[in-house]
Amino acid sequence: MSRVTIKDVAERSGVSITTVSHVLNDVPGKRVNPQTRERVLRVAEELLYRPNQLARGLRTQRSNMIGFLSDRVSTTPHATKMIVGAQDAAAEAGSLLVLLNSGGDPDLEEREIEALLERQVDGIVYALFYHQVATPPANLANGPAVLLDARSPDGLVSSVVPDEIGGARAAVEALLAAGHRQIGYVATNEDIPARMLRLTGFRQALEVYGLEFDPADVIEVNPNARGGYDGGRALLTRSNRPTGIFCFKDLAAMGVYQAAGELGLSIPGDLSVVGFDDQELISDSLWPGLTTVALPHFEMGRWAIRTLLGQIEAPEPVPAVHAVLPCPLVRRGSVAPPSRLRPAGTVCLVEGGGRPP
């Protein structure tokens, strides 16, 4: 591949390899004659010299490579944004990402960490494909590590997760701010952190507006389009049908759109909908576009790498830190004020609960 070494550059420019190393690395405190410097630089250019980072890493004990291990990048499309964010931050620091995914197999996971460690990666990001509490593989702790979209039970390793509560609250507040007072929630029936957290956000939003929480407004379904359809249908065929629906995920919102269509309800005319995830393939393709909450995958990816690099560069062990990154609301066309002209089963007077702070 690259047959030209520092030695070649040294010979051709009539200096020692040390000097070449000095100019090429701009070694601080090592002053070198501008003329020599110029010459070396020119020769390196001419020869298309490409420093061997393997040799460099061997010598400096720093590979400038970071392992990115995930349980299943493949499954969720927007998870790739975590990788892109990680790459972004890594590139800034001159590091490359070595990608590996285990498909969730713990044995494989351990072997993969071993492979990464053998390659002398400077640290490892362990990414999960949805926000969860997970005990990382034991050998992960053999070096700097950060958990991405997950939190370890003991909190011993740094981690970053999305602010599910804040995101859900923002979603529901968008509905409330538009004037909706009868709001349904098509939630998931999975046993994952987001289930409780997003429900908390839902309740907090109601509270801000001084509204009472009614468990009957929450309907838990399978986390897919079919579940959304079922949930939407259940909510929309009630006597006191909601004028706004918050969905646990965009996929569920897709089902709600269909249910609304079948019932002759137009969005956002008769019904406002807010999703969660911002799966652009869906949120941007539905008609009207789905107002939803974006998971900060890119930022989490960046945060993980930056934090990892901090650990790597710190002279001595730093305590673990845990970040909760904001989930921004993405406004599209699915929210509008509730219609007075075509009243729902229950007339929605804007009553009680004033404006929030």
Place this chain on the structure above:
Amino acid sequence: MSRVTIKDVAERSGVSITTVSHVLNDVPGKRVNPQTRERVLRVAEELLYRPNQLARGLRTQRSNMIGFLSDRVSTTPHATKMIVGAQDAAAEAGSLLVLLNSGGDPDLEEREIEALLERQVDGIVYALFYHQVATPPANLANGPAVLLDARSPDGLVSSVVPDEIGGARAAVEALLAAGHRQIGYVATNEDIPARMLRLTGFRQALEVYGLEFDPADVIEVNPNARGGYDGGRALLTRSNRPTGIFCFKDLAAMGVYQAAGELGLSIPGDLSVVGFDDQELISDSLWPGLTTVALPHFEMGRWAIRTLLGQIEAPEPVPAVHAVLPCPLVRRGSVAPPSRLRPAGTVCLVEGGGRPP
């Protein structure tokens, strides 16, 4: 990270590092006493010895790392399958993938290739995010390379692309086999290879069944859900409305579903639909599930790595090869025989054209 070296293992087992290297690598032709061997292995285990692959690579001139450069992994969700496929094949050969993406910026691309080369990757896969003809960056040719989901104009570098024609033909034949004879095609208006290739597949399928191709059956739209809606609506409101529609992509099919819904046509009762891409988020979420054609991303990823490894391991340069991988039909619920009970504008007698071979 790993402070124990081959030297430590040697000392602890009372042999030279040479012997340790021999047993650990199972060097062929080098016979070593079973007892010594056993001891070395045990000690290595005890010490948690982890060979330094940087040092190894420096010595052997083989890093067992492969660069995976893509223009934008992020954009298309299923492109991650290419990465997973690549990883799969790389893992088999004991190689790791170093991931990089350029966002399509040619300058950055060149610098990234340089970074990969400095890391002494054994070869580079250059992946594009949709099937296209692309001139790879000049410095890519500094080592073994393979194009993924792209073809170079000069054909000098090996490449792999999906069989668009065959996929489209299979899609349309599914419609034909179900008995449809009036088939519309909601195509893309982008200027990309797939446009012509899928149209060719469409025509070939008709030909197999002895049907005449009518350009009016093809309507080109923007490659998104809205375009699909427009195209579907245009097709379905014609006097001789088709009973089956082939869509350039699943996103377009999503729009067709909506158009059909609005017109009171049920799928697959009144209308059969076939998509292309198998974007599972969509194809699996629509109701009924969308019968569609899958792009062989996983297999293409595998193929790219296997071919690259072939190049790397070959004692002398091998000629470039170009692969076209099959796109399998994925059957879900959107195709059924045309209904006689609820005739379309034109009655669809199964006339002319017999069964295909």
Place this chain on the structure above:
DNA sequence: ATGAAAGCGCTAACAC
């Protein structure tokens, strides 16, 4: 069957 020694390409003391 085992070991000594050279060297992969580089950086970093330490001279001069």
Place this chain on the structure above:
DNA sequence: GTGTTAGCGCTTTCAT
């Protein structure tokens, strides 16, 4: 300012 030298941890002749 510039050069000498000693490794980083490993594989690989070549001896023994």
